[in-house]
Amino acid sequence: xxxxxxSESAGDGVxxxxxxxxxxxxxxxxxxxxxxxxxxxxxFSSVAGQQLLAFLKARLEAGAVVxxxxxxxxxxxxxxxxxxxxxLGQDPxxxxxxxxxxxxxxxxxxxxxxxxxxxxxxxxxxGAAAQALFPVTTxxxxxxxxxxxxxxxxCLTVEEGLPASHARQxxxxxxxxxxxxVSASAHPVVFMLWGAHAQSKRPLIDExxxxxxxxxxxxxxxxxxxxxxxxxxxxxSQAAHWLRVC
Numbered sequence: 111x112x113x114x115x116x117s118e119s120a121g122d123g124v125x126x127x128x129x130x131x132x133x134x135x136x137x138x139x140x141x142x143x144x145x146x147x148x149x150x151x152x153x154f155s156s157v158a159g160q161q162l163l164a165f166l167k168a169r170l171e172a173g174a175v176v177x178x179x180x181x182x183x184x185x186x187x188x189x190x191x192x193x194x195x196x197x198l199g200q201d202p203x204x205x206x207x208x209x210x211x212x213x214x215x216x217x218x219x220x221x222x223x224x225x226x227x228x229x230x231x232x233x234x235x236x237g238a239a240a241q242a243l244f245p246v247t248t249x250x251x252x253x254x255x256x257x258x259x260x261x262x263x264x265c266l267t268v269e270e271g272l273p274a275s276h277a278r279q280x281x282x283x284x285x286x287x288x289x290x291x292v293s294a295s296a297h298p299v300v301f302m303l304w305g306a307h308a309q310s311k312r313p314l315i316d317e318x319x320x321x322x323x324x325x326x327x328x329x330x331x332x333x334x335x336x337x338x339x340x341x342x343x344x345x346x347s348q349a350a351h352w353l354r355v356c
Contacts, residue, residue, distance in 0.1 A: 135166035143189040166267065175270040176269055177270065187212070198311060201267075
C-alpha cells in the first residue's frame with residue numbers, strides 16, 4: 111500500500127478559526143468530512159454528547175477561555191478512507207494561540223512546544239525516508255493531516271492554562287468511536303501510541319490487521335526514560351516501511 115501526499119489544491123477544508131478559541135457549543139459549526147458524519151451525529155445525539163455540550167455551554171457562559179476554535183478539525187482534514195497513520199495525543203495545548211485542532215500541532219508562527227520539538231528531533235534522527243512521509247516545515251502539522259495522518263487527541267477541548275480541564279466530560283466517548291472506526295476500516299493503519307494514556311486505547315485496535323507502535327510520551331519529562339524511550343524509537347521509519355510493503 112502506498113502512502114502518498116494528497117492533493118493540496120483543495121485547501122484546508124476548515125481553518126483553525128480567527129478568534130483562536132471556541133465561541134459556541136454548536137456542533138453544526140464544527141464541520142467534518144462526510145465520511146465522519148455518522149460518527150459525529152451518533153455521538154452528539156447520545157446522552158454523552160448532550161452532556162458534553164451542556165458542559166461546554168456552561169463553561170463558555172461562565173467566561174472560560176476554551177481551545178481550540180474547531181475541536182473536530184482533524185475529522186475535517188483527514189477523511190476516514192484516507193487514514194493511514196493515527197498519532198494519538200491526550201488533550202489540546204492550553205496556551206493562548208497554540209491549539210489548532212490537530213494533536214501535537216501548533217499554528218504557523220507559534221513557538222514549537224517541547225514535545226513537538228522532540229518529535230522533530232526524532233524525525234531528523236531517522237533520516238530522509240521517514241521525513242519524506244512526515245515532512246517538517248513549521249510547527250503546524252497540517253501537511254500530515256492532509257496526507258492521511260489522523261492527529262487525534264482523546265479529549266478535544268481544554269481551558270486556558272488548565273491542562274486536562276475537560277477530561278472525562280464526554281469527548282473520550284467520541285474519540286474512542288473514532289479509533290474503533292479506523293480500526294474497522296478496510297486498509298491497514300499504523301497507530302502510534304506514545305505514553306500510558308495513549309496506550310490505554312490499545313484494546314480498541316485490531317492488532318491482527320494494524321501495526322501498533324508504543325513508546326513513552328515525547329514530553330521532555332519522559333522522552334528519554336524507560337521502559338521504551340521515545341528518543342530513538344524509530345516509529346516514523348517503521349511506519350514508512352510497513353506502509354510501503356502492505
